Amino acid sequence: MTETRRGCPVSHTDYTGHAPILSHYGLLDADREEARFLYNDTTERGFFMLQRYDDVQEGFQQHETWTTAVRSAIRPDSSNEALLPQDLNGQPHVKLRRILNQFFAPAAVRRMEPMAKQRCIELIEEMKASGSCDFVKEFAIRYPTDMFLALLGLPVSDGEQFLEWSDDYFGALLAGDPSRAEAAKASIMKYFDEAVNERRANPRDPKEDMVSRLVQARIDEEELTQDEILTICLTLMLAGLDTTRSALGYIYAHLAQHDADRQAIIDDPTLIPKAVEEFLRLYPLVFQAGREVQEPQDFNGLELEKGDVVWLGIAQANRDPRKFENPDRFDVARHNANQHLAFGGGPHRCLGMHLARLELKVVLEEWHQRIPEYRIKEGTELMERGVQLSMSSLPLEWDV
Numbered sequence: 001m002t003e004t005r006r007g008c009p010v011s012h013t014d015y016t017g018h019a020p021i022l023s024h025y026g027l028l029d030a031d032r033e034e035a036r037f038l039y040n041d042t043t044e045r046g047f048f049m050l051q052r053y054d055d056v057q058e059g060f061q062q063h064e065t066w067t068t069a070v071r072s073a074i075r076p077d078s079s080n081e082a083l084l085p086q087d088l089n090g091q092p093h094v095k096l097r098r099i100l101n102q103f104f105a106p107a108a109v110r111r112m113e114p115m116a117k118q119r120c121i122e123l124i125e126e127m128k129a130s131g132s133c134d135f136v137k138e139f140a141i142r143y144p145t146d147m148f149l150a151l152l153g154l155p156v157s158d159g160e161q162f163l164e165w166s167d168d169y170f171g172a173l174l175a176g177d178p179s180r181a182e183a184a185k186a187s188i189m190k191y192f193d194e195a196v197n198e199r200r201a202n203p204r205d206p207k208e209d210m211v212s213r214l215v216q217a218r219i220d221e222e223e224l225t226q227d228e229i230l231t232i233c234l235t236l237m238l239a240g241l242d243t244t245r246s247a248l249g250y251i252y253a254h255l256a257q258h259d260a261d262r263q264a265i266i267d268d269p270t271l272i273p274k275a276v277e278e279f280l281r282l283y284p285l286v287f288q289a290g291r292e293v294q295e296p297q298d299f300n301g302l303e304l305e306k307g308d309v310v311w312l313g314i315a316q317a318n319r320d321p322r323k324f325e326n327p328d329r330f331d332v333a334r335h336n337a338n339q340h341l342a343f344g345g346g347p348h349r350c351l352g353m354h355l356a357r358l359e360l361k362v363v364l365e366e367w368h369q370r371i372p373e374y375r376i377k378e379g380t381e382l383m384e385r386g387v388q389l390s391m392s393s394l395p396l397e398w399d400v
Contacts, residue, residue, distance in 0.1 A: 005039035006303050011049065014042045014386075015074055015287070021253060021382035024389060025315060025328075028287060032316040037302045040073075040311065047073035047290070047309040048302060051316040053323035053341075055300060059291070059312045060345030062299070063089065066291035066310055068348060073290035073311035074387055078173070083235040084228060086348065092219075093347060099217045100232070100351060103151065103210050109354040112151070116358060119146050119156065120366045128370055131400040132377070136249045136391055141167065144244035144359060148237060151355070153209035154195055162191065170242045174387050185234070192233040196226060240352050243285055244359055246390040250283040251360070253394055254330065256376045261330055266372050269365055275332050276360045281340035282330055285389040287315035289344055317341045374398040 003010040011034070013027050031038055032051040040047050050059045059066070067089045070076045085096040102108060123143055127133045145166065146159045165187045172181035199211045206213040214229045224232075255262040265271050293308040304310070318340045319327040331337075343350035350356070376382070377395035384391055 005041075005046070008037050008039040008048065008302070009035045011038040011040045012042060013040065016042075016386040018383055018385055021250075021384045021391065024287065024384065024386060025319065028313065028316045029319055032313065032320065043074060043076065043309075045076050045309050047076075047311045048304065049073075049311040049313060050299075050302075051311075051313040051320075053317040053320040056312050056314065056317035056341060057345060059299075059310065060289075060341070060349075062291070062297075063346045063348065065294050065297060067294055068290075069292040069294075070290040070309050072387075073288055073309050075176075076290060076292075076309055081173075082231050083238065084231045085351070086235065095219045096232075097347075097351065099213065099219070102207075103213070104351050104353075104355060106354050109358050112147075112355070113358060113362070115150060116147060116362045117366060119143065119150070120362050121370075124367055124370050129400055132395065132397040135252050135394040135396045136245060137393065140248035140252075140394075141241065141245040143248075143363065144241050147355070147359060148240055151210060152195070152233065152236070153199075153204065153211050158191075162188075165191070166237060166241055170238075174385060174390075188234060188237070189230055192230045193226070196229050196233075236352070239350070240355070242388065242390060244356055246285040246388070247279070247283065247356070247360060248363060249391040249394050250285070250389070251279045251364070252374075252396065253376070253382060253391070254279070254283070256374055256396060258330065261332070262368075262372075264332060265364060266368050269368070271332050272361055272364045273357075274334075274337065275364065276357055277337040277340065278330055278332055278334055279360070280342040280357075281318045281324065281334075281337050282328075283389075284315045284318050284340070284342040286342075286344075287389060288313055289348075312344075314341050314344065371398050 011031055013031055015024060015027065031049065036052060038049040040049055050056050068086050071086055072078050085093050088096055120143060123139055127138060133139060142159065142163060145163045146156045149156050149158060149162065165184050169181055169184035169188060172184060195211055196215060199215050203215065204212045206216050214224055214232060217224055265275055289312040291310045291312065293304045293306060293310060295306055297304045321327050343353040374396045377397050380395050382391060382394065
């Protein structure tokens with residue numbers, strides 16, 4: 001007799017462990033094909049899994065009754081760590097997003113492109129002559145860190161020190177080590193606090209400088225508090241650095257092992273924006289989003305009660321054969337690749353998605369102009385971390 005919970009088969013799949021690269025996608029695909037909805041009992045609260053494209057897409061639209069009181073189905077307690085604007089729902093969320101949107105809109109991101117290219121080229125040129133690097137540690141995290149500081153209007157020269165703190169913080173958070181996370185966070189928040197105080201004393205153009213914009217912003221005639229501004233800065237860091245590092249890691253692991261795919265974008269760089277969409281579809285690093293149900297509901301036959309945790313299966317939707325033909329294959333000409341859900345959906349859709357696309361595009365263009373041929377160091381076993389997918393290491397080599 002199959003074990004069920006409210007009519008759903010029960011899954012015991014644990015998505016938090018370390019495993020060889022791409023292992024988690026195999027687990028996710030298997031769960032998706034087992035049943036339309038599953039109940040997973042690997043956490044204290046458990047969660048109901050939406051796994052197929054149409055259900056996940058519809059789930060992201062349930063924002064009035066499924067809130068971000070839980071942001072991760074796997075780590076529901078991580079919602080105790082305040083994040084803004086994610087923690088807000090309804091009108092408060094809309095009003096804060098309105099303040100932030102101008103820095104993440106397509107036009108604002110386009111203005112960042114010259115600087116994004118210049119910094120990318122500098123980092124590539126620094127390591128090109130050595131003939132090797134640990135791509136994840138030496139490039140894929142350094143680049144988005146520098147871009148993040150530039151976005152806030154803070155000195156890119158602080159990148160190395162900031163990188164140390166943020167790396168420590170991410171590592172501790174995902175390892176479930178709260179005391180180490182708190183120590184790293186204290187250094188980051190002190191840095192932001194000093195930056196905000198400096199802008200209060202010496203404001204810059206709020207159209208160009210995000211910290212000045214946050215200091216001068218008003219919501220319903222009220223200023224943002226110092227704590228709110230610091231939390232927004234921390235949230236932007238958490239949302240933008242680890243995800244871009246991880247995306248670059250998976251993209252370069254793929255290209256290092258698939259010569260034809262790499263050659264296609266070397267021969268025709270105009271394919272790169274399409275390649276970025278297909279990589280986002282194929283390798284989503286945030287493979288699920290969590291929500292908490294606020295009132296009883298029948299969702300397409302799934303009976304939900306107040307307080308239930310729902311898993312919105314981003315990676316399962318992106319690799320659903322009902323939506324994407326041959327979903328495990330990289331296809332730069334895929335006609336519907338841009339319908340992926342890698343950035344989520346609904347009002348909480350990723351604020352930084354245009355910036356992420358720009359960063360990935362710039363790296364693919366500039367790297368392949370300078371280091372077109374590269375390989376993974378022989379004898380390397382690529383491993384990934386669960387919860388939110390990432391590789392800790394990707395040793396690359398090339399001839400000089």
